[in-house]
Amino acid sequence: MPTGIGQVWDEEVRAAVDRLTEASTEHYYNPYKTFDWPADLQVDGLWMSADLMTVHGTEAAEQLDDEQLRALSKWESVNFYSLNVHGIRELMFEVTNRLYAPGFEVPTPFFHHFLGEENEHMWFFAEFCLRYGGKLYPSRAMAFPGDGKGSALLDNFIVFSRILIFEQIVDHFNSRMAADTSLNETIRAINRVHHQDESRHIAFGCQLVRALFERLLAAGNEEEISAARRYIERYIQASLEQLYSIDVYRDSGIPDPFAFRTRLLADPARQQAHQAIAGRTYAFYNRIGALPCTPR
Amino acid sequence: MERVIEWLRAKNPELTGEVGDDADLIESRLIDSLQFLEFIYLLEDISGRTIDLQEVTVDDFRTLTRIQERFLSPDAVEVG
Ligand SMILES: [Fe+2]
Ligand SMILES: [Fe+2]
Numbered sequence: 001m002p003t004g005i006g007q008v009w010d011e012e013v014r015a016a017v018d019r020l021t022e023a024s025t026e027h028y029y030n031p032y033k034t035f036d037w038p039a040d041l042q043v044d045g046l047w048m049s050a051d052l053m054t055v056h057g058t059e060a061a062e063q064l065d066d067e068q069l070r071a072l073s074k075w076e077s078v079n080f081y082s083l084n085v086h087g088i089r090e091l092m093f094e095v096t097n098r099l100y101a102p103g104f105e106v107p108t109p110f111f112h113h114f115l116g117e118e119n120e121h122m123w124f125f126a127e128f129c130l131r132y133g134g135k136l137y138p139s140r141a142m143a144f145p146g147d148g149k150g151s152a153l154l155d156n157f158i159v160f161s162r163i164l165i166f167e168q169i170v171d172h173f174n175s176r177m178a179a180d181t182s183l184n185e186t187i188r189a190i191n192r193v194h195h196q197d198e199s200r201h202i203a204f205g206c207q208l209v210r211a212l213f214e215r216l217l218a219a220g221n222e223e224e225i226s227a228a229r230r231y232i233e234r235y236i237q238a239s240l241e242q243l244y245s246i247d248v249y250r251d252s253g254i255p256d257p258f259a260f261r262t263r264l265l266a267d268p269a270r271q272q273a274h275q276a277i278a279g280r281t282y283a284f285y286n287r288i289g290a291l292p293c294t295p296r
Numbered sequence: 297m298e299r300v301i302e303w304l305r306a307k308n309p310e311l312t313g314e315v316g317d318d319a320d321l322i323e324s325r326l327i328d329s330l331q332f333l334e335f336i337y338l339l340e341d342i343s344g345r346t347i348d349l350q351e352v353t354v355d356d357f358r359t360l361t362r363i364q365e366r367f368l369s370p371d372a373v374e375v376g
Contacts, residue, residue: 140336142349144322144329238330246337258341 005103005152008215016207017110020200024113027196031120035189041132042184046073048080049180052173054244057269060260072252077187078133079248081125084170086139088122091163103152110204117197124190137247154224157212158231161290164205165232168281169239171198206284213290229292232285240274241265297364303338307331317361327357339367 046053046069053076055061055069064072095111095118098104104111129136148155171194177183178192216225244264249257264270275282285291304326305311311326321327327335335357336347347367356366 138349140333140349142329142332142354144332144354146322146325147329234330238333242333246340258337261337 005156006105008103008153008156008211009106010211010214013207013211014106016204017107020204021109021113023200024110024117024197029193031124031193034193035124036186037127037131038186041186043074043187045182046070047184047187048073048077048173049176049183051273052176054264054270056273058264058267060263060267064254068252068254072248072254074133075248075251076243076245078129078135079137079245080170080173080243081129081190082137083242084125085122085129085136086141087166087170088118088125091166092118092122094159094163107204107208114201114204117201121194121197124193128186128190137245140242140245150227151220151224153212153216153220154228157209157216157228160205160208160212161232162235164202164209164284165236165239165278165281167198167202167205168284169277171195171202172277172280174198209284209290210288213288217289226292229290232290233292236278236281236285240278297360297368299338299342300360300363300368303335315360318359320358321360322354322358332357339363343368 050056050073053061053069053073055064055072061069092115095115098108099111099115100108126136148158150158174191174195178188178195180188213228216228220228244261246257246261249260254260282291301315304315304321308326315321315326319326336349340347345367352366356362
């Protein structure tokens with residue numbers, strides 16, 4: 001069986017590329033003129049929806065006063081947009097590396113839209129952080145030398161899965177905040193615009209990942225397939241945990257941020273919250289058979 | 297350093313023997329990129345100092361000896 005990446009893209013992928021390329025062309029907009037950036041952002045209540053905050057539903061939350069909760073909502077939202085900026089940097093790097101590369105002729109037309117749109121997303125998220133938070137939180141991730149040492153098929157499955165999982169989790173936040181009428185209009189607008197673009201990226205990513213995993217099942221060995229499944233489960237968990245930022249808790253004036261973070265992560269209410277945040281992701285990977293517990 | 301070893305054991309239940317001071321933690325996959333955030337938080341909690349990733353490399357996390365020198369000894373320079 002041929003294992004070249006070029007063999008992976010089936011009719012469904014081709015149809016998705018055509019449809020999404022057309023949709024992106026149709027929805028093209030100038031992000032630099034899209035938003036109002038008031039000099040002073042009037043935030044009366046919270047900066048992000050209460051149910052998206054890492055303290056939501058926990059015992060620890062009950063000990064925070066209103067002032068701390070408001071500060072936390074501000075810094076947690078700045079962290080969320082900062083994670084977007086760093087995540088986009090990684091995905092732009094990976095996608096740029098594959099533009100017109102042998103085997104990527106089929107998805108390349110959409111890669112152009114994807115890259116163009118992501119460049120713009122990165123700009124408006126960073127703009128928000130710098131204007132209203134005065135900073136971006138630095139990335140706390142580091143590439144390890146063992147990363148990306150599998151077969152081309154496994155590495156591509158992992159790379160496009162990282163992008164998809166990141167986009168789906170972010171989109172859970174975006175769609176919730178776009179619809180939250182208690183939030184400031186600028187905050188709702190960046191979340192709404194991002195959500196609109198991401199619906200295309202996520203549809204694209206689902207197709208690429210599905211096709212890559214199908215080929216991995218057909219052509220890969222047992223060891224690779226179980227490595228892929230373990231990776232997905234661990235990557236989703238790691239993505240959820242990076243929402244819990246020590247730097248954010250410290251900036252919000254919470255004493256002993258390390259113990260605070262540990263308490264939150266151990267709170268049963270958060271397991272439920274994680275299921276909600278990553279629900280679509282778990283459902284997708286279950287459907288294609290790419291989680292360790294999936295019988296296939 | 298006890299907390300670091302305790303953490304490594306908790307994350308790697310298959311690990312039964314000693315962790316040598318100069319054993320390569322990255323090559324043997326006792327630490328990997330998906331656990332890295334938790335690991336730097338652990339080091340920051342122990343040392344009370346922030347780690348700026350612009351100032352360090354993967355090799356600074358490779359062995360217990362290096363971790364001790366770089367992040368945990370009282371005269372380790374502030375890396376944040
Ligand atoms: Fe985006
Ligand atoms: Fe995207």
